[in-house]
Amino acid sequence: MARISRNALLAIALVISSGCGQTGAGPPSPSPPPGDGQSATPAPAQDPCGETAGKVKQHAQQPEIRSVTMQGQCTLVSIETTLGDGESDTAQKICDSAAEVAYSGDTNSISVQGRSGKELSVGIAGAKCLAQP
Secondary structure, three states: OOOOOHHHHHHHHHHHHOOOOOOOOOOOOOOOOOOOOOOOOOOOOOOOOOOHHHHHHHHHOOOOEEEEEEEOOOOEEEEEEOOOOOOHHHHHHHHHHHHHHHOOOOOOEEEEEOOOOOEEEEEEOOOOOEEOO
16 A cells, blocks of 8 residues: 655645635635626516507406406417406407507407406407407
């Protein structure tokens, strides 16, 4: 078996006792650059479809509306409501109101669904909304 020299043992002992590998040893770590997630306010989320869904919800302002979302690469305004399956006339009124502000950018259609998920009214750019039977 090979023997370790006395000088090698002394060098190892000095390295261990000098704090090699201990917390705080070595050069201080650099502080993060400004704007590196250290701010208290998160960056606003980017809406890839612009403000269309918000405009529709604000403009329509019907108590039956549960949510307004954009779908299909921002081409469809989807409006979920609390309406029953037989309330397609009310859904058509919601669609007509949404159509006043919805058709901008790539948006070219509107769908209003009842609480069961059934589509109650549809609209396309350049035409009146239709109630579904």
